[in-house]
Amino acid sequence: MKPVSAFKTLTLRVYWDEARFEVLDQTELPDREVWRECTSYEDAAEAIENMRVRGAPLIGAVAALGAWVAYERDEDYGEAIERLRNTRPTARNLFWALERMEEAKNPRKEAERILREDVEVNRELGDHGAELLPDECTVLTHCNAGALACVDWGTALGVVRSAVFNMSKEVEVIATETRPVQQGARLTCWELSRDGIPVTLIADTAVGYVLASGKVDAIIVGADRIALDGSVANKIGTYQIAVLADRHDVPFYVAAPTSTIDPETETGEDIPIEHRSEDEVKNVRGVRVAPEDVPALNPAFDVTPPELIDAIITEKGVVEPQEVADLV
Numbered sequence: 463m464k465p466v467s468a469f470k471t472l473t474l475r476v477y478w479d480e481a482r483f484e485v486l487d488q489t490e491l492p493d494r495e496v497w498r499e500c501t502s503y504e505d506a507a508e509a510i511e512n513m514r515v516r517g518a519p520l521i522g523a524v525a526a527l528g529a530w531v532a533y534e535r536d537e538d539y540g541e542a543i544e545r546l547r548n549t550r551p552t553a554r555n556l557f558w559a560l561e562r563m564e565e566a567k568n569p570r571k572e573a574e575r576i577l578r579e580d581v582e583v584n585r586e587l588g589d590h591g592a593e594l595l596p597d598e599c600t601v602l603t604h605c606n607a608g609a610l611a612c613v614d615w616g617t618a619l620g621v622v623r624s625a626v627f628n629m630s631k632e633v634e635v636i637a638t639e640t641r642p643v644q645q646g647a648r649l650t651c652w653e654l655s656r657d658g659i660p661v662t663l664i665a666d667t668a669v670g671y672v673l674a675s676g677k678v679d680a681i682i683v684g685a686d687r688i689a690l691d692g693s694v695a696n697k698i699g700t701y702q703i704a705v706l707a708d709r710h711d712v713p714f715y716v717a718a719p720t721s722t723i724d725p726e727t728e729t730g731e732d733i734p735i736e737h738r739s740e741d742e743v744k745n746v747r748g749v750r751v752a753p754e755d756v757p758a759l760n761p762a763f764d765v766t767p768p769e770l771i772d773a774i775i776t777e778k779g780v781v782e783p784q785e786v787a788d789l790v
């Protein structure tokens with residue numbers, strides 16, 4: 463039997479010769495490792511929309527794979543691109559990947575390039591960012607900007623991995639739980655423990671306490687979209703952490719590939735913020751914690767202005783937020 467060429471990482475299994483792929487369903491973590499098969503663009507769109515896959519680079523990669531599967535299986539390519547484009551509004555990498563797929567002469571090769579580049583670029587930015595960390599340090603991170611948010615390695619957690627595995631630094635991580643979807647508690651803690659990197663979970667409400675008590679040497683978060691003025695949209699709660707970092711003089715870094723910088727978004731105010739179902743706020747893993755008739759507001763992202771960011775770590779180097787426009 464002819465061997466099937468496959469590409470496998472923590473988040474994806476792609477079977478190039480069979481026009482299908484599988485995604486690790488992140489809604490099931492940390493309890494169970496469940497893989498969902500995608501054999502159509504609708505499968506890919508459903509996985510992105512329902513956050514089975516999430517994190518800006520991974521959303522882009524899965525959208526590219528959805529378009530590739532549509533092409534191989536003679537689905538309507540234009541419709542596929544349009545459907546995938548409308549899955550989530552904030553992450554720049556989704557639109558960036560679909561622009562590349564739209565222009566590609568060979569969709570399979572382009573999807574493969576997008577996946578491989580993501581891993582390379584994260585390793586590069588990880589190495590640049592790791593230079594900024596002391597040999598022994600504690601890093602606070604928010605949400606999950608790790609291997610689970612990417613094809614592999616991670617952005618913010620890619621910096622931690624590079625520091626630990628490539629530079630033998632001793633790094634401990636403090637992870638915020640990241641209500642309402644709890645990417646910090648469920649995903650960051652799961653992937654760091656798996657790699658043997660020490661991680662301590664805190665409630666989102668404990669950030670002020672840990673910063674005031676001097677326990678944190680640096681904060682590193684990822685990004686969903688970076689505007690040309692250096693404003694950064696990231697998981698809801700990032701802005702309040704940046705304000706506290708400023709108050710306590712703790713360096714606040716953003717780690718992201720240049721594909722997250724949007725050449726068409728001038729300022730932070732121009733970034734569309736996704737609002738999700740109020741059920742995510744009113745329930746914790748299926749159990750209601752608020753009166754049924756009280757409305758809830760659920761913005762999935764907020765915007766941190768450039769003056770609160772010490773540096774943006776990219777594969778092209780570490781820059782001041784005001785310099786990001788020069789990178790695209």
Ligand SMILES: CSC[C@H](O)[C@@H](O)C(=O)COP(=O)(O)O
Nearest residue numbers: 516517518605606607684685697
């Ligand atoms: C590296 S992805 C961007 C982020 O840093 C990430 O933490 C984030 O905000 C992801 O949001 P999500 O709603 O889980 O897709």
